[in-house]
Amino acid sequence: NAGVTQTPKFQVLKTGQSMTLQCAQDMNHNSMYWYRQDPGMGLRLIYYSASEGTTDKGEVPNGYNVSRLNKREFSLRLESAAPSQTSVYFCASRLAGNQETQYFGPGTRLLVL
Amino acid sequence: AQKITQTQPGMFVQEKEAVTLDCTYDTSDQSYGLFWYKQPSSGEMIFLIYQGSYDEQNATEGRYSLNFQKARKSANLVISASQLGDSAMYFCAMWRVSVEKLVFGTGTRLLVSP
Numbered sequence: 001n002a003g004v005t006q007t008p009k010f011q012v013l014k015t016g017q018s019m020t021l022q023c024a025q026d027m028n029h030n031s032m033y034w035y036r037q038d039p040g041m042g043l044r045l046i047y048y049s050a051s052e053g054t055t056d057k058g059e060v061p062n063g064y065n066v067s068r069l070n071k072r073e074f075s076l077r078l079e080s081a082a083p084s085q086t087s088v089y090f091c092a093s094r095l096a097g098n099q100e101t102q103y104f105g106p107g108t109r110l111l112v113l
Numbered sequence: 114a115q116k117i118t119q120t121q122p123g124m125f126v127q128e129k130e131a132v133t134l135d136c137t138y139d140t141s142d143q144s145y146g147l148f149w150y151k152q153p154s155s156g157e158m159i160f161l162i163y164q165g166s167y168d169e170q171n172a173t174e175g176r177y178s179l180n181f182q183k184a185r186k187s188a189n190l191v192i193s194a195s196q197l198g199d200s201a202m203y204f205c206a207m208w209r210v211s212v213e214k215l216v217f218g219t220g221t222r223l224l225v226s227p
């Protein structure tokens with residue numbers, strides 16, 4: 001039982017390059033989330049998916065797209081990376097119901113030059 | 114505005130002492146949840162404790178307890194008998210049931226000294 005996994009762990013991009021961050025969970029959770037964490041700030045929600053087949057914008061969606069490929073997988077795409085997107089990206093999942101706990105992946109550290 | 118405020122950027126405590134990390138929240142929602150997460154230097158986010166807005170008893174999980182004062186809109190984390198491994202960033206977060214989103218504070222860095 002791996003929980004929430006993210007790939008890659010680290011990535012360096014040049015401005016304008018594209019990449020996809022992968023996230024998968026094996027806990028049969030319904031909802032999945034993408035956050036970014038910047039120095040001195042808490043986590044901010046980029047996009048989320050309440051269930052398979054649905055996605056919605058969070059607090060900071062500009063410059064990102066997402067795909068909920070199936071119940072297990074939720075990917076985050078940067079079409080044209082910018083230095084402002086240098087951050088640590090966390091994926092999380094939640095089993096909808098009374099217990100609202102979100103479980104987080106280990107994070108992806110992204111540097112855009 | 115739906116907001117979490119953590120006013121202590123850093124806290125120091127000696128090993129085996131208790132420490133309280135402050136968290137206040139601002140919401141007009143009737144139903145919400147409050148979380149604390151720990152982020153060690155390795156970077157992962159570790160769930161510690163949860164308190165629902167309708168829970169009458171304060172939540173406890175081992176050495177962690179959440180001092181929930183609803184009228185004051187505070188949800189402080191109390192760590193009893195601090196250990197060196199407790200040194201980390203601690204984030205308070207509020208779950209907004211109405212929109213199914215988690216709102217995070219800016220965190221408190223705790224340093225436990227021998």
